[in-house]
Amino acid sequence: xxxxxxxxxxxxxxxxxxxxxxxxxxxxxxxxxxxxxxxxxxxxxxxxxxxxxxxxxxxxxxxxxxxxxxxxxxxxxxxxxxxxxxxxxxxxxxxxxxxxxxxxxxxxxxxxxxxxxxxxxxxxxxxxxxxxxxxxxxxxxx
Numbered sequence: 001x002x003x004x005x006x007x008x009x010x011x012x013x014x015x016x017x018x019x020x021x022x023x024x025x026x027x028x029x030x031x032x033x034x035x036x037x038x039x040x041x042x043x044x045x046x047x048x049x050x051x052x053x054x055x056x057x058x059x060x061x062x063x064x065x066x067x068x069x070x071x072x073x074x075x076x077x078x079x080x081x082x083x084x085x086x087x088x089x090x091x092x093x094x095x096x097x098x099x100x101x102x103x104x105x106x107x108x109x110x111x112x113x114x115x116x117x118x119x120x121x122x123x124x125x126x127x128x129x130x131x132x133x134x135x136x137x138x139x140x141x142x
Contacts, residue, residue: 001043001044001069002044002066002067002068003043003044003045003046003068003069003070003071003135004059004067004069005031005045005048005070005071005072005131006048006049006059006071006074007049007050007072007075008049008051008056008072008075008076008077009051009076009077011027012051014026014027014100015027015029021100021101022101023100023127023128025128027047027049027128028047030131031045034132035131035135039139043135053077053083053084056077057087060087060088060095063091064093067093068094069093069094069095070095071098071135072088072095072115073099073100073130074097078097078099078114078115079109079110079114081115084114084115085118088119089118094120095118096119096121096134096137096138097116097122097123098124098131098134099122099123099124099125100127100128100130101124102124102125104125105125120137123137
């Protein structure tokens, strides 16, 4: 199984940006040291990050016929992007929405997700482990 992990705006600053919320590790370090090893031999994990909405949409379109599923943390676009939601709906792949923090415990504008209704599920509030849980749910066919 091939899974694409997509991170949206400002997630390139993990390890630097608000470590009390997002932790002190970059995503690349987490991916190589913690996320890929337990899935070695079970699936391939590819990673894409962009701060640009259209590039995220292009990555989702590019996942058609190339991947079996997507784990996406669209960052702030979660709460604003109908276009990303439409792209998820259009690609007909299982997509799991993840968030490092529990967005429901944060500012009220973060309580609304345009992505949740078009994803197979959403995982939030488990730190970087949210990504592992997202991958596991795709492997389990959930």
